Amino acid sequence: QVQLQGSGPGLVKPSETLSLTCTVSDDSIITGFYWAWIRQPPGKGLEWIGSVYHRGSTYYNPSLKSRVTISVDTSKNQFSLKLTSVTAADTALYYCARSVTEGWFGPWGQGMLVTVSS
């Protein structure tokens, strides 16, 4: 079964850019799936950030759209998240996940805690 492994800094300063990468264990990144980022503030619920198709088309949560870029690098079996101008409100567990065209998620990566603090 495909596995997703996230990576990136666990601490980001306010006003800076959060950058995370998710590596997919097989070539399914170039098949008919979407690749998504979802976050979860500590002790709270889930928020979809956005999704990217392997051909590059993207869909973002309108609440974050002005600050988010999600991209895919099929040569490396990776997709990435950039979130600009972060504040403490962006502190969360960030998950990468595979998504079918319809829009549900599975499997998920292990989750990365990103703390925004000076």
Add this chain to the structure above:
Amino acid sequence: EIVMTQSPATLSVSPGERATLSCRASQSINSNLAWYQQKPGQAPRLLIFGASTRATGIPARFSGSGSGTEFTLTISSLQSEDFAVYYCQQYNKWPPLTFGGGTKVEIK
């Protein structure tokens, strides 16, 4: 944006008993609903999609029902490993994809 509301926030159930979790959508989402289970320190796991179709490897004690705006996840006989937080998610109209606030199933 479609708002998903789950109830109750916490459900206390004894092992072996039945658990019934509810999820309501702010507008009709047909059967475009998924359920996830999240245990402490773990990523969510897909249980149900299409409101009632179990994902691969999910035990038959988990069942989903409903359509339109009202949905239910039933766990027929709670096992120790089922105590967790459960989330519903709509994918009928997006962006954005939206989740409910979760129901925590705890040991009574």
